[in-house]
Amino acid sequence: MSLTVSVIVPTWRRPSDLRRCLTALANQTRAADEVLVVHRAEDAETVRVLEEAPAGLLIRGVVVVTAGQVAALNRGLDQARGQVIAITDDDAVPRADWLLRIVLAFEGDPTLTGMGGRDWLHVDGRPETGERREVGRVQGWGRCIGNHHLGAGGPREVDILKGANMSFRRAHLGDLRFDARMRGEGAQVCNDMAFCLALRRAGRRLVYDPAVAVDHFPGVRHDADQRRGFSAEAQANRAHNETLALLAFLPRGRRAVFLVWALLLGTRANPGLLQGLRWTLWAGPRQAAARVRATVAGRVAGWRTWRASSREAA
Structure with missing residues (x-):
């Protein structure tokens, strides 16, 4: 059947x-x-x-x-x-x-x-x-x-x-x-x-x-997270959500490695300090700095959310 x-x-x-x-x-x-x-x-x-x-x-x-x-x-x-x-x-x-x-x-x-x-x-x-x-x-x-x-x-x-x-x-x-x-x-x-x-x-x-x-066919979004253009709020939310999901998934020994990599290097979507230098070439220093700041803030917030949940579970 x-x-x-x-x-x-x-x-x-x-x-x-x-x-x-x-x-x-x-x-x-x-x-x-x-x-x-x-x-x-x-x-x-x-x-x-x-x-x-x-x-x-x-x-x-x-x-x-x-x-x-x-x-x-x-x-x-x-x-x-x-x-x-x-x-x-x-x-x-x-x-x-x-x-x-x-x-x-x-x-x-x-x-x-x-x-x-x-x-x-x-x-x-x-x-x-x-x-x-x-x-x-x-x-x-x-x-x-x-x-x-x-x-x-x-x-x-x-x-x-x-x-x-x-x-x-x-x-x-x-x-x-x-x-x-x-x-x-x-x-x-x-x-x-x-x-x-x-x-x-x-x-x-x-x-x-x-x-x-x-x-x-990517449609219009009715919130801060637009597909084109930069929003510090949307960037921080993205970094928070990814950080929370990965900290919950990765084994204990890899979590610290992930956080160091994410803050120092990161990706184009969620840039750390070194990826921020590349964004300077793509979008100029002001937007690059804004992206890195929002990403780091989101990373820290994601870690705090994960830590609070882990303590509650314990």
């Missing part, structure tokens, strides 16, 4: 994107057993889209009170009835065989906890090209490798799946939910990372298969 599948789509004031996503879900070769669109009550635009949803799509509108993607995803998990929980963004368009490939993967491997795939990122009307073999991994010192939008080759085990294209076996989740300590009021960047690393810490298997594909 085929596993039942619930699709969760969190949304907030992106009606055109949501309409396109629902149309793609209505055209799946393997239909969803239910589609849960999680939205806030005051989002009248989304309510109108749901009233005009494609015929034959088993859709439920689920209202969430708290702002942010974490609360929306957790509300969806609490309401979903399927044996497999597939998650995508409202600005993503799952390809026609998306659910079929997901179900076949879970049916073929009872040890599989999570499945994800490539999100073909469209920027200025064009899909980004390129291929990467290494996808969704955490290196020994805590550096995260994404590349979910460029992954090529066959299926492989990973540490992290991307929120626009990830699915989970419900029976393996237990009472695990997305981490409410994630900062931000909208996208709450790295919530997918934290969720996946919690599963990996528990010994669960996650697989990335580029053939399990969606097209991703």
